[in-house]
Amino acid sequence: MTSLPRDPGPKKLGLVIDLDTCVGCHACAVSCKEWNTGGVAAPLTDLDPYGADPVGVWFNRVHAYEAGDGMGGRTVHFPRSCLHCDEPACVSVCPTGASYKREEDGIVLVDEDLCIGCKLCSWACPYGAREYDRDAGVMKKCTLCIDRIYNENLPEPERVPACVTACPTSARHFGDLGDPDSPISRLVAERGGRDLMPELGYRPVNKYLPPRPTRGGTDPAEGGADPLRPEPESDGGRFLRWLDATLSR
Amino acid sequence: MQPAYSVIFFPSASGMGYGLLILLGVLAPAEMIPDNRAFGLVSLGFALGAVTFGLVSSMWHLGHPERVLLAYTQWRSSWLSREGVLATVTYAPAGLFAIGWIGFGEVVGFWGVCGLAAAVLAGFTVYSTGMIYASLRPIPAWCNRWVVPVYLSLALFTGALWLNAIRLLFGHPAADASLVVVATLLLSVSLKWAYWRYLDGARAGSTPETATGLGSIGKVRLLDPPRTQTTYVTQEMGYRVARRHAAKLRRYASVLLFALPFVLTLATVATHSWIAAGAAVAAALSGSVGVVIERWLFFAEAKHVVTLYHGA
Numbered sequence: 001m002t003s004l005p006r007d008p009g010p011k012k013l014g015l016v017i018d019l020d021t022c023v024g025c026h027a028c029a030v031s032c033k034e035w036n037t038g039g040v041a042a043p044l045t046d047l048d049p050y051g052a053d054p055v056g057v058w059f060n061r062v063h064a065y066e067a068g069d070g071m072g073g074r075t076v077h078f079p080r081s082c083l084h085c086d087e088p089a090c091v092s093v094c095p096t097g098a099s100y101k102r103e104e105d106g107i108v109l110v111d112e113d114l115c116i117g118c119k120l121c122s123w124a125c126p127y128g129a130r131e132y133d134r135d136a137g138v139m140k141k142c143t144l145c146i147d148r149i150y151n152e153n154l155p156e157p158e159r160v161p162a163c164v165t166a167c168p169t170s171a172r173h174f175g176d177l178g179d180p181d182s183p184i185s186r187l188v189a190e191r192g193g194r195d196l197m198p199e200l201g202y203r204p205v206n207k208y209l210p211p212r213p214t215r216g217g218t219d220p221a222e223g224g225a226d227p228l229r230p231e232p233e234s235d236g237g238r239f240l241r242w243l244d245a246t247l248s249r
Numbered sequence: 250m251q252p253a254y255s256v257i258f259f260p261s262a263s264g265m266g267y268g269l270l271i272l273l274g275v276l277a278p279a280e281m282i283p284d285n286r287a288f289g290l291v292s293l294g295f296a297l298g299a300v301t302f303g304l305v306s307s308m309w310h311l312g313h314p315e316r317v318l319l320a321y322t323q324w325r326s327s328w329l330s331r332e333g334v335l336a337t338v339t340y341a342p343a344g345l346f347a348i349g350w351i352g353f354g355e356v357v358g359f360w361g362v363c364g365l366a367a368a369v370l371a372g373f374t375v376y377s378t379g380m381i382y383a384s385l386r387p388i389p390a391w392c393n394r395w396v397v398p399v400y401l402s403l404a405l406f407t408g409a410l411w412l413n414a415i416r417l418l419f420g421h422p423a424a425d426a427s428l429v430v431v432a433t434l435l436l437s438v439s440l441k442w443a444y445w446r447y448l449d450g451a452r453a454g455s456t457p458e459t460a461t462g463l464g465s466i467g468k469v470r471l472l473d474p475p476r477t478q479t480t481y482v483t484q485e486m487g488y489r490v491a492r493r494h495a496a497k498l499r500r501y502a503s504v505l506l507f508a509l510p511f512v513l514t515l516a517t518v519a520t521h522s523w524i525a526a527g528a529a530v531a532a533a534l535s536g537s538v539g540v541v542i543e544r545w546l547f548f549a550e551a552k553h554v555v556t557l558y559h560g561a
Contacts, residue, residue, distance in 0.1 A: 134312075
């Protein structure tokens with residue numbers, strides 16, 4: 001049934017991504033690919049994998065952006081995956097009932113046995129979360145590692161999405177965003193977590209934590225010191241440098 | 250958006266088929282067109298043939314066409330499913346109308362009601378085709394109030410071109426049919442022009458800043474894409490060829506879809522017999538090629554907001 005749940009439960013599982021600590025190592029993307037190519041949506045087909053023009057299905061992709069200019073500018077690494085929206089148009093456009101949003105935890109999934117591969121859901125997604133598997137003829141997407149988070153064969157600490165366990169800087173957080181008192185909801189409140197493209201009204205569940213502000217006064221235009229330019233030497237600099245070097249030993 | 254051949258031919262062919270079906274279903278019971286059985290066979294056969302060709306071609310791009318019956322199940326939420334249901338249901342009254350007209354030479358009474366029902370359902374089918382596009386919020390060039398009226402008027406106009414051509418081939422005097430062509434042509438030109446004007450003036454609601462949530466830092470630009478080659482998303486949504494040539498393609502579409510058929514249709518009124526028939530067929534062919542270019546442009550000009558993540 002591609003109508004959205006009429007009576008969605010309070011639970012909204014999702015991810016919170018900290019753009020301040022993400023270093024753009026792509027470990028989450030690779031780990032996602034590794035787990036899911038053996039998981040419920042397996043395989044995540046690669047076409048021409050060792051050739052000149054490989055193309056394949058990934059559920060998570062890491063962009064890098066520059067935001068702002070000059071000393072106030074930042075390089076921001078930006079992992080992008082399904083946001084498990086509260087208003088997922090990808091689900092309501094599906095003509096067959098293959099796409100659905102789970103009532104019990106809000107996860108958006110594709111039933112590959114019902115998918116006719118019309119691709120309309122991928123047109124309806126503003127976030128590019130759905131990727132068509134040309135080999136299988138069906139649409140695939142992030143499952144929030146549904147085969148990990150409820151998997152009783154895994155030790156308790158590993159029952160989180162693969163991307164979250166893989167992140168070396170703990171930039172990815174998993175939890176219940178429907179509960180305002182859950183640790184990740186508190187994190188979102190504390191850090192001013194944001195929705196992507198809120199103007200489209202999809203009400204994404206996943207949130208992005210913006211980079212923390214840079215330390216003030218570093219912009220030379222605003223009179224701060226420029227760390228790229230060494231400070232001019234003063235008289236007696238050689239002695240002070242010797243002293244500095246000796247004391248630093 | 251990548252203009253797949255199947256999604257170009259489907260609305261072009263089925264649009265003109267449904268447009269012709271609407272005109273036949275309304276004009277025949279109103280006794281405004283001849284109820285000649287051979288004429289019914291050719292015109293209804295052409296309409297239903299074009300519709301069927303369009304529907305079949307729309308299945309070319311499916312990954313699993315054998316599961317297509319599942320697409321009838323989600324009409325509560327999906328315009329694509331509603332279109333499928335309506336397209337199929339339309340065959341029932343259209344088939345009865347054809348039996349009455351071609352089999353018994355009857356286009357009034359019960360058979361006329363079937364014709365009217367087919368016309369109404371055909372109209373709703375084209376409406377839901379338009380709504381498939383008009384309901385996609387990530388594609389501002391489609392999600393606006395002009396898209397559905399353009400779909401409906403172009404269906405009627407291209408249908409009218411073929412109605413005129415078939416009537417003249419049967420040697421029916423056709424000043425009133427030419428009037429239908431000119432009226433629907435003027436309606437289509439105005440709506441398409443308004444659509445293009447809207448498109449050129451539209452301001453982007455979504456930007457790289459809203460897409461990343463980084464606008465508070467400053468202007469956002471892509472430094473590194475997440476992959477070395479293309480992906481399904483960049484291939485499907487990141488089509489740029491036509492946007493570079495949009496002005497030129499709009500001129501070609503306008504000439505073939507509107508200007509030539511207009512001149513040729515005027516020529517059918519001024520001349521008689523075979524010259525008029527030839528001009529009407531030429532007008533219909535020109536309009537058919539024009540509507541394919543128009544539909545191609547409709548896709549190729551449309552920019553999906555996901556391209557904002559990829560440096561567009």
